[in-house]
Amino acid sequence: MLPIDDQNPSEHPPRAVSDSLISEPEPRASPKPPQLEIRKSGRHFEIVGLISTLSVFVITAGTATLILGWFYAFHDPITTGGGIMSAVQNGTFVIKESSGPASKESLSSQTHTQTLRILTFSALSSHLVSLTSTILVTLLAYRSATQWLHASDNPDDANLTPIQYGLLVQTLGSGSLMSLINTLLYTCRSKRATAPRLFKEAFVGVAGIYILSHVVGVIDLWLHGKARSISVFRAVPVQSEELYGLVYNETTCGPFDMTGLPCKNLISRRSDGTHWAYDESWMYLEGFDTISGTNPDLTLEYINDTAILVPGSNRNFKSHGFSINTQGLHVECINLADECDTLQSPFPVAFGPGSGPVTNCSKAGYPRFPYYTSGGLDIAGNDTRNIKSLVLGIIGEEIGGMLHGTADFSSGWTSNPATTIVQLRWDYQAFWGNHGTPGVRYLNALDLYGKCKMTYLDVVAQYDPIGAQWIIEETSLSPPGLTSIFWTPMIFQLWTDDLRYTLIPYIVTGQADVFDTLASWMSKYGMAYTAPLLEFTAASNITTPQPVALGLYPVALTLLLVGCLYIYSITALAIFFLSCTSNNRMIFVPREFTRKKERDKERSALDVAQTWLTDPLPLVGSVFPGRDGRHIARSVKVDPLHHVYDSDWGLVKVGIGLYKGSKGESIFGLMRQSHSRARRYGQLFPFLHKDISMQEEMAPQLSGSELRGSGKPIEPSSSLKRPQLKICMSQRRFRVVGLLPTLCVVTITGGTATLVLGWLCVFQDPQAVENRGGILSALRNGSFVIMEPPTSKEFLLSHMQTETLRILLFSALASHIVSVASTFLVTLLAYRAATQWLQASEDPDDVNLTPIQYGLLVRTLGTGSLMSIINSLRYVSRSRRGKVPWFFTEALIGVTGVYLLTHVIGLVDLWLHSSAKAVSVIRPIPFELEAQYGNTYSDEKCGPINKTELPCQKFIRPFQGRLLFGLYSIGEVSGSYNAILDINPYWKLERINETVILVPGPTVNYQSHEFNFNTHGLRVQCANLGDRCETLTAPLPQFLVQGTSSVTNCSKAGYPRIPYYTTGELSPSGLDTRNIQTLVLGFIGDEMGGMIFPISVDTQPSFDGRSNPMASGYYL
Incomplete structure (x- = not known):
């Protein structure tokens, strides 16, 4: 293969080449001139497209293997109850996600973070498949090239028509949706030439690759919508000697x-x-x-x-x-x-x-x-x-x-x-x-x-x-x-x-x-x-509970994703082996057509034919062969850039506009165009007028002035003036063009961006530290914190909490949408380039496209693919080339920008997948519920608060000359005992800050709620009354310790009737025969009650039992 510089002569005009040397060489008696030949190779296997195949296989199969390996390495056997097969039977893969450190708080209030790695791998596989789809289509072109070569060997075989060839070049060169649509529209025509098998196979293959790549994208989105993160606590062994x-x-x-x-x-x-x-x-x-x-x-x-x-x-x-x-x-x-x-x-x-x-x-x-x-x-x-x-x-x-x-x-x-x-x-x-x-x-x-x-x-x-x-x-x-x-x-x-x-x-x-x-x-x-x-x-099997992040992934979707990736890789291998086994045609290149002219060479006919099916440059090179006499050597180049002649002073330009046909009619299309410098050297480069078929069919590039310059008069075919196409300036300054692609791009991208921003605004978490000041505060802190919709409403630690990261779903959706919309955006760029091309074509002295620039621009604006951008950049980086018009540079920059922006969004999506965290926290959420958790005094039990009678009159009954409380109220008395023993199912005693209060019991089932309620409490302060009472004086009995003498009376403390007794006495020796009983006595003012009638108006009419706080005396 000749280097690029071999195609570029010096900027000085080359020597004149006569027409006869190019068009009609005279027969010589010398040996037969060297010719290109197609020969059959004796080998049954020739490697072709190896790098492309390895790229597709390693990327797709490697990603699928990574996903399966991750499932195998990090699956959670505790949840699934077994290994991978158990997960398959249950319909859900459960894997341990990488999580951040847990907080040091209590279990019920701990927070932790996790990242859903499989979603990251899924998004990565979707992006990689989108990238490799063009490579796989290029591999498919080898299969089509094999069939094309075979069909071209036999004139009786069905072969491509010009339109079919053009559609095939667009389809195999880009694999885009628009190329498939155009091909589909053609195949749906009722009147068209019969499509050969290679055309149908290529169309079906490219359509299958396109569908498969977007099926992977749809599965990725579906997996994003169905995957869940689960926060659970798991026991982690701890090396510790705890005496439990x-x-x-x-x-x-x-x-x-x-x-x-x-x-x-x-x-x-x-x-x-x-x-x-x-x-x-x-x-x-x-x-x-x-x-x-x-x-x-x-x-x-x-x-x-x-x-x-x-x-x-x-x-x-x-x-x-x-x-x-x-x-x-x-x-x-x-x-x-x-x-x-x-x-x-x-x-x-x-x-x-x-x-x-x-x-x-x-x-x-x-x-x-x-x-x-x-x-x-x-x-x-x-x-x-x-x-x-x-x-x-x-x-x-x-x-x-x-x-x-x-x-x-x-x-x-x-x-x-x-x-x-x-x-x-x-x-x-x-x-x-x-x-x-x-x-x-x-x-x-x-x-x-x-x-x-x-x-x-x-x-x-x-x-x-x-x-x-x-x-x-x-x-x-x-x-x-x-x-x-x-x-x-x-x-x-x-x-x-x-x-x-x-x-x-x-x-x-x-x-x-x-x-x-x-x-x-x-x-x-x-x-x-x-x-x-x-x-x-010592205790054994000591563990500590740590929050564990688990990812739940549907088995069907995951295996479908992995299956699609393996199908993708197997397809690449199948095409590769078919191409290698069919690569048995070689082009013999005589040494005269090589660079050093030292020895003959062979080129793979399959490589060259594949280039003709994937890039328009070989066709452009054949239509504009150049006048340096090297068009034969260029025709067998594998690199499409080497197929087209180009000089640094650009003798031939490709314009767009109206030109005169062979019969004088005006036709809109490509036309040869030369500026004044080219015309000064025009006699050195006469046109190949004998190749009339090329001028009239393949490239009607001869303008009327050039035809007149060549001595061929333009004669009308009839005496009447024929209707002619005209280009005229419109009076309107605004004409709608490209409305549908524009609406598609704006709606898809702008709508998705608005959806993401709206979701962030609507579902931001106001209780998070990052969001205390709203969206602007989140921007300053560098993190958006939003509330994800949970799917579990069970209580705290005994059940699992699941959620879906919606923003990751929207991010993946945006990435896929932008990937699809990039084709429409490149189409819109083509409108801009077409406008500038029309302007440049109006003046022959303006800088316009050379044939190679035109071919590069067609593929760049037609596909927007990485290879088209690389080829254009390779051409621009040449030291010797034709002058590049500014709209070529602008179009290249625009397409490159669209491509980079598309994949920057993909990279940001992957970055977001790897950086986004799911944080499990427990928050109180207000809701309407008539929960009777509080307690208050009930008139139905004790009776109304009536100061004319005893408090709680309904429970006071006479019994054997005394008044007793709750004598026949067995249920109420039992409830009191049960509350003290902590077995009351409805009420429970809690001692908080030296105050005992009544709270709901276990049957109320309030543990999953946070609430305020009204209740009643009692705070009691006690002192040793014996220190303030009169005690038994000396001589003290030997068994009494100093300070523990028997109490005789508490008059000096203000309670002359304490200790309370009715019979007996305390002897000086310490023998006590007083009938002292265990009593808790109440004091209201100077009155003491509770000894005989616990609350009685018969003996103490002024003792109403309603003072608060009140003093009480208790002794055993």
């Missing part, structure tokens, strides 16, 4: 020594009997704090009817997930009274079936039960037996715990499960009328007799920080020795009175499931009071 587990501390109780009593280190014998932890009051306090939920080190959890001990708030474990070893207790209770002997007739009618007084439980196997030491049961149902509340243990045939705890047994070591029997008594006559509780009723008391199986468990528990809940993973029976130690506080009746008090609301309200409640509270108390016997140990 619990294990028995042998140093506190002592070893498992079966020779003595269990936990013998804490058992002491005193004059009043055997005691457990007598001098260790902290152990009782720790157990009480644990059951009441105020122990900062240990917490009691009740899971699946099993009470377990877990670390408390001091351990600060809420941000970790872990497994621990701990202890648990499961209790099952039944009604023992059903198996006992009851008092026979006559009995009061009020006792009802199955509720008669129990006399003895011998037939149940417990002859000493109920346990008492004095008194009896008369036939009327009045019980004077001194039955106490006890939880008694059973070991074999022995019953223990009545007197000396585990010392009541011959051996205090029990098996696991252990058996206990329970007797609880309430000496409160108001309980007698309750017929709902399956208890034992006497005229003066109510008892509860139960038999319980207590199973002590070694528990493996797991804490879930996301759900903030404990889960029992595994249980096993504790050793009998450990069971014996753990039940020791119970056998010593350490928490029996607490249990009796806890069950009061259930007894009062007459609940039928009282034994299930008994079992649950026995398991809770049983474990709470073993808390002092445990010590902390």
Whole structure:
């Protein structure tokens, strides 16, 4: 292939070449002149289009492989429940997206960011396919060139007509929508020449490539619309030695020594009997704090009817997930009274079936039960037996715990499960009328007799920080020795009175499931009071929850995208191999037509033919062959720039306008045009008048003046003057041209830009820091923050939050639209270039296009492709070339600008895909809801506020000479007890800033809402009143410690009736026989009330009970 400089003579005029040397060489006796020849190659495979094929294959197949590899490497098996095939079966690929660091806040308020990488790869594949579609069309041209060469070998085969050739050049040279439309319009003609197979195949192939490339774009947009980002929390392993587990501390109780009593280190014998932890009051306090939920080190959890001990708030474990070893207790209770002997007739009618007084439980196997030491049961149902509340243990045939705890047994070591029997008594006559509780009723008391199986468990528990809940993973029976130690506080009746008090609301309200409640509270108390016997140990499987960004991608769309990319790459390979196997025609080039003229060369006929099918320059070169005698060598060049003669002083110009045909008629089209300098040397370059076919058919470029200069007169074909085309100036200064392409470009690009800006304005997040000042503030901060539409409305951490990044969808849409609209914009540029070309063609002295410039401009404005721009830039960079008219430069700059702008938008789209982040935050969103979360005073319960009568008059009833509150209002009293025990389903007590308030309970289901509500609260401040009272004077008893003397009277504190009692006295020795009761007394002014009638106008008419705040006295 000759270099470009070989085609450019010096700026001096070349020597004259006679017409005979160019048009009619004389025969010589010398050897036959060298000729080009087409020869068949003996090889069956010649490489052609290798670089183009590799480019398409690596880009498309590489991107598809990257997407599949990313899915394989980053798929989330936890969500899909397996590998890639499981995701395919579920219809959704779930992958872990790259996310930014999580914030250090609590889980419910944490934020994190993520980028959807697959959307970035999808957008990248769409842009790359758009770029490589031109290359693939160029490869397809090799296939068409093969068929064209084959058809040209046999004149009888169907071949291209001129219009078909022109359409094929436009279609294979650009692959644009307009070229396909023009070809389609031609094929739809009813009257046209038969299209050869190569024409149809080329058209179908280019149309398929165009459709496939835009199908990839549509799939990309579809994937943008369907893909979702999901924010979830996942446990990440942490290397840490955290002491969260619990294990028995042998140093506190002592070893498992079966020779003595269990936990013998804490058992002491005193004059009043055997005691457990007598001098260790902290152990009782720790157990009480644990059951009441105020122990900062240990917490009691009740899971699946099993009470377990877990670390408390001091351990600060809420941000970790872990497994621990701990202890648990499961209790099952039944009604023992059903198996006992009851008092026979006559009995009061009020006792009802199955509720008669129990006399003895011998037939149940417990002859000493109920346990008492004095008194009896008369036939009327009045019980004077001194039955106490006890939880008694059973070991074999022995019953223990009545007197000396585990010392009541011959051996205090029990098996696991252990058996206990329970007797609880309430000496409160108001309980007698309750017929709902399956208890034992006497005229003066109510008892509860139960038999319980207590199973002590070694528990493996797991804490879930996301759900903030404990889960029992595994249980096993504790050793009998450990069971014996753990039940020791119970056998010593350490928490029996607490249990009796806890069950009061259930007894009062007459609940039928009282034994299930008994079992649950026995398991809770049983474990709470073993808390002092445990010590902390290391936890296992420690994790910390971190926000994880997951991308959800539809399997069908993703595989369709990958499939299209692989089809694209396989198509390129198929065309490549077909072309290489068909590349068996070679053009023999004699050495006389080579640059150095040293040896003969061969050119691939397929390469040259492909150039003729993809670029108009070879046709231009054949129409304007030049007069340097090298047109033969140029005709076999592969580079289209080498096909056209061009000189640095441009003897021949290509104008546009009217020219005279061979019969004198005016025709609008291309015409040869020479400026004055060219005319001065005109005699050196005579025209090839003998090639009449070229002048009249291929390029009617001869103007009338030139025809006259050549000696051929213009004679009219008839005596009448024929109608002629004329070019005249219009009087209107504005004519609509290119309206439809302009509207398409403006509507598509401007509409998309407006949509993006509108979306940013409408959906900006006003609560984000970047948007506090609106759009301008976001511009200053460098980030737009918009609210994406979520698809999940579930509560916080227990469910997933999904969203779609709409701006990325709009960005991808804009990129695809601009790619399509660029063709229309280049078409609009052609209007501008055509205007300037017409102006330059009016004056022969103006700088106009040379043939090569015309060919380059046709392809550049016709395709706007990268190759056309590169070829034009290569030509412009030549040192020796014809002078470039300014509209050629302007058109080249315009098309280059459109191309760069199109792909800059594509790059910005990819940049936006890689830079945009999805941030998951939790925001309160106002909405209309009539939620009754607050509370207020109800007149229906207590009655109206009427100062003429007692407050809450409806609940005050007389009973045995006293006024009682809520005597028959069992539901209200039960609700109060349940609120204190934190089991009220409707109300819950919260202590905030030393104030106790009522808030909604768990059944209200308010956790997913944020709201304000009205409620009531109580703040109490207490002081030691004993410090201000008179105490027992010396001589003090020896057992009294200084400062703890017995109080005689509080007159000097202003309360002369405190302590309140009606009988008895305090002796100097410290023996107190006063009948002091546990009372909380109210003070209004100088009055004290609540001792006899809690709120009574009979004895204290001025005590109305309505003062606030009020003083109260409390003593035990």
